[in-house]
Amino acid sequence: MVTRLSVNINKIALIRNARGSNLPDLVQVAKDCEKFGAQGITVHPRPDERHIRYDDVPALKPIVSTEFNIEGNPTPRFLELVLAHRPHQCTLVPDDPQQLTSDHGWDTIKHEGFLKDVIAQLQEAGIRVSIFCDPEAKYIEGAKKTGTDRIELYTGPYAEAFAHAPDKAIAPYVAAGQFAGALGLGLNAGHDLNLDNLRFFSQQVPHLLEVSIGHALVVDALYYGLEDTIGRYLNCLSI
Ligand code: PXP
Numbered sequence: 001m002v003t004r005l006s007v008n009i010n011k012i013a014l015i016r017n018a019r020g021s022n023l024p025d026l027v028q029v030a031k032d033c034e035k036f037g038a039q040g041i042t043v044h045p046r047p048d049e050r051h052i053r054y055d056d057v058p059a060l061k062p063i064v065s066t067e068f069n070i071e072g073n074p075t076p077r078f079l080e081l082v083l084a085h086r087p088h089q090c091t092l093v094p095d096d097p098q099q100l101t102s103d104h105g106w107d108t109i110k111h112e113g114f115l116k117d118v119i120a121q122l123q124e125a126g127i128r129v130s131i132f133c134d135p136e137a138k139y140i141e142g143a144k145k146t147g148t149d150r151i152e153l154y155t156g157p158y159a160e161a162f163a164h165a166p167d168k169a170i171a172p173y174v175a176a177g178q179f180a181g182a183l184g185l186g187l188n189a190g191h192d193l194n195l196d197n198l199r200f201f202s203q204q205v206p207h208l209l210e211v212s213i214g215h216a217l218v219v220d221a222l223y224y225g226l227e228d229t230i231g232r233y234l235n236c237l238s239i
Pocket residue numbers: 008010044071091093101102132152189190191192193212213214215216
């Protein structure tokens with residue numbers, strides 16, 4: 001089983017927004033990511049629209065020919081957007097409006113009822129649901145009870161610890177992958193994955209269906225170009 005690469009294009013939108021024009025053209029970049037081998041496109045509209053804007057979603061939906069994944073905190077406005085445009089997957093993330101970036105998974109025990117309701121609405125519309133989750137058995141068990149199709153493991157702590165203690169860094173994720181598999185939950189992962197830490201992660205963690213990568217991939221593209229960079233990330237996932 002080869003893990004799929006979904007490219008998060010938030011940073012492309014951030015560069016576009018810096019000048020108020022349509023450069024770079026987000027739709028063209030999404031098409032090019034797919035042409036260069038990406039198997040999915042991810043966007044994360046936040047309430048302040050500092051990178052992806054809500055009106056980027058209707059522009060992207062018809063041109064994404066792989067998997068379109070919209071991630072974010074399920075506020076009423078976010079849910080309205082997702083239900084109107086029906087991506088293949090919606091990843092629910094418990095981030096605050098002002099947060100710089102996502103930095104923790106759901107407390108699936110405390111928010112079980114809320115998540116259940118939201119997930120049922122999305123699934124009824126034919127949208128696969130994934131929820132952002134820390135690699136802890138109690139939260140994965142809680143995720144199972146919400147009815148979600150998949151979980152996305154928050155890999156920030158792995159990325160931080162990888163350089164000095166890779167075996168220790170990966171251990172909770174291996175256990176989480178095994179546990180999710182045993183419960184019949186699909187497994188995605190994302191945050192701070194890069195060309196140094198991705199291969200080890202994908203080799204070690206079982207049942208990994210998809211990774212979503214944005215920041216490091218866009219930074220690498222400054223040096224290697226987008227096509228070469230996507231090829232390098234795919235290569236990390238191929239073994
Ligand atoms: N997954 C989630 C839920 C995220 O919020 C983000 C960042 O927007 C990512 C994955 C991708 O993280 P990165 O940009 O560090 O690759």
